Amino acid sequence: MADDPPPIITEIDANYKERFSQLGKKFQSKYDCEPVFFARAPGRVNIIGEHIDYCGYGVLPIAIDQDIVIAVRQTDDDTLYLSNIDDKYSDYKCNVKDFEINKDQPDWHNYFLCGLKGIMELLSLENPVGMQCMVDGSVPSSAGLSSSSALVCCAALCTMQANGKSWTKKELADMCAQCERYIGTIGGGMDQAISFMAQPGMAKKIDFNPLRQTNVALPDGVSFVISNCCVEKNKAASSDFNTRVVECRLASQVLAKMKGFEWREMKRLADLQTKLNVGLQEMENVVKECLHESQYTKAEICDVLGVTADILATTSLSPNTLHVENFCLYQRATHVYSEARRVEDFQNVCIERPTDAAIKLGELMNGSFESCSKLYECSCPELDQLVAICRKHGAIGSRLTGAGWGGCAVSLVPNDKVTEFLDGVKQSYYIPRGLESKVNNALFVTKSGGGAAVYIP
Numbered sequence: 001m002a003d004d005p006p007p008i009i010t011e012i013d014a015n016y017k018e019r020f021s022q023l024g025k026k027f028q029s030k031y032d033c034e035p036v037f038f039a040r041a042p043g044r045v046n047i048i049g050e051h052i053d054y055c056g057y058g059v060l061p062i063a064i065d066q067d068i069v070i071a072v073r074q075t076d077d078d079t080l081y082l083s084n085i086d087d088k089y090s091d092y093k094c095n096v097k098d099f100e101i102n103k104d105q106p107d108w109h110n111y112f113l114c115g116l117k118g119i120m121e122l123l124s125l126e127n128p129v130g131m132q133c134m135v136d137g138s139v140p141s142s143a144g145l146s147s148s149s150a151l152v153c154c155a156a157l158c159t160m161q162a163n164g165k166s167w168t169k170k171e172l173a174d175m176c177a178q179c180e181r182y183i184g185t186i187g188g189g190m191d192q193a194i195s196f197m198a199q200p201g202m203a204k205k206i207d208f209n210p211l212r213q214t215n216v217a218l219p220d221g222v223s224f225v226i227s228n229c230c231v232e233k234n235k236a237a238s239s240d241f242n243t244r245v246v247e248c249r250l251a252s253q254v255l256a257k258m259k260g261f262e263w264r265e266m267k268r269l270a271d272l273q274t275k276l277n278v279g280l281q282e283m284e285n286v287v288k289e290c291l292h293e294s295q296y297t298k299a300e301i302c303d304v305l306g307v308t309a310d311i312l313a314t315t316s317l318s319p320n321t322l323h324v325e326n327f328c329l330y331q332r333a334t335h336v337y338s339e340a341r342r343v344e345d346f347q348n349v350c351i352e353r354p355t356d357a358a359i360k361l362g363e364l365m366n367g368s369f370e371s372c373s374k375l376y377e378c379s380c381p382e383l384d385q386l387v388a389i390c391r392k393h394g395a396i397g398s399r400l401t402g403a404g405w406g407g408c409a410v411s412l413v414p415n416d417k418v419t420e421f422l423d424g425v426k427q428s429y430y431i432p433r434g435l436e437s438k439v440n441n442a443l444f445v446t447k448s449g450g451g452a453a454v455y456i457p
């Protein structure tokens with residue numbers, strides 16, 4: 001399909017030559033043969049629209065330069081061999097047709113297996129070939145820049161290429177959004193969509209159900225700068241992320257019940273808006289009218305929905321949130337509806353280009369951070385301090401990006417203030433914390449890069 005082609009298959013272009021050559025040499029020394037192809041999938045920074053993709057709302061990410069690259073050679077022994085240029089990720093091998101994904105221990109190879117299993121189960125690949133793989137990743141891990149999804153998407157791309165198949169970017173993105181949930185986190189589809197569908201120089205408005213993408217030209221004269229607070233948050237290793245997903249699902253179900261709808265079919269806050277057929281501002285009013293601000297106990301939710309705790313576990317909870325007893329339905333729903341509106345406003349400013357566009361975009365980013373921090377409670381003291389420092393040193397907007405609880409902030413900085421900004425943030429955040437050695441990989445100007453692709457030497 002013209003507007004939904006497969007990922008490109010191309011020769012190795014100049015800016016990857018050296019890196020792929022080094023990876024090829026390591027592959028050679030490991031497997032005593034050369035790789036047949038390379039697959040690359042980028043990480044992403046989400047400019048605005050946090051924790052709303054799994055609620056059914058559109059988001060506005062760009063692909064970044066940092067990525068996952070995997071060198072691959074097919075084998076004829078039904079075995080998957082995984083290795084990594086980073087020693088902290090140990091070798092792994094298994095029968096390519098018979099393996100388990102361990103949800104209790106999210107080791108790195110389980111993310112690769114999600115991609116492989118997804119192609120086999122969701123895109124019906126019956127007899128996958130064996131593969132020798134070597135991974136080289138440059139996305140900071142557990143920093144909200146989607147290293148996990150880049151790995152899952154790259155694994156799926158390797159499996160597709162190794163087996164001589166061809167699916168479109170949307171088919172792969174949709175599949176990877178589903179198969180990354182094999183690891184246990186109930187994420188949305190933002191990361192996988194932008195990793196496959198990114199275009200250099202463009203942000204993408206990604207919408208869901210069905211998955212679709214729209215180019216958004218970002219304003220001139222400003223830069224987006226990523227700053228990592230250097231607190232790592234592994235999404236799959238705690239229940240924090242899934243607790244937010246469940247709180248939003250419960251909010252949509254309680255509100256549906258109160259409005260007289262069949263609540264069991266309600267999974268996302270966007271579905272409730274569709275049912276009520278009103279705008280986002282009105283949805284915030286519905287939340288104010290129907291939900292109380294204090295926490296909801298599990299007992300109260302069961303009472304409102306007319307179910308037992310055991311039934312609630314099947315209609316609304318996840319295995320790692322069965323223990324949660326209190327839910328902030330009002331706050332999470334208010335964040336989601338207001339954040340979805342900020343994304344729409346951000347996109348409109350980029351289209352209409354008013355003279356004060358940069359100021360308006362900065363205000364929307366600051367409003368997003370305020371809501372993430374105060375209503376969604378997915379920030380942390382280090383991120384709070386880093387965002388304040390970014391604003392103090394010239395950012396006209398700064399916010400946490402990705403799941404939060406650590407990881408990165410993204411700041412909107414006028415081009416003529418970037419040098420002063422970088423120095424100020426380095427002096428005020430990184431040096432006092434003894435993080436000077438990490439600055440080059442933790443604080444950098446980003447630009448919108450290309451999407452996943454296969455490279456043939």
Ligand SMILES: Nc1ncnc2c1ncn2[C@@H]1O[C@H](COP(=O)(O)OP(=O)(O)O)[C@@H](O)[C@H]1O
Nearest residue numbers: 107108137141142143144145146147148234235
């Ligand atoms: N270069 C890499 N090589 C192997 N595994 C990686 C690499 N980068 C990230 N990962 C895997 O992805 C996990 C991080 O996923 P997650 O906590 O969801 O963070 P993120 O916000 O980066 O997606 C790591 O714990 C590791 O298992």
Ligand SMILES: CC(=O)N[C@H]1[C@@H](OP(=O)(O)O)O[C@H](CO)[C@H](O)[C@@H]1O
Nearest residue numbers: 050051144146187188189190402403
């Ligand atoms: C694979 C996955 O679950 N990714 C989810 C996660 O991203 P990161 O953990 O920051 O990569 O959090 C953001 C919050 O906006 C989205 O919900 C996204 O879908």
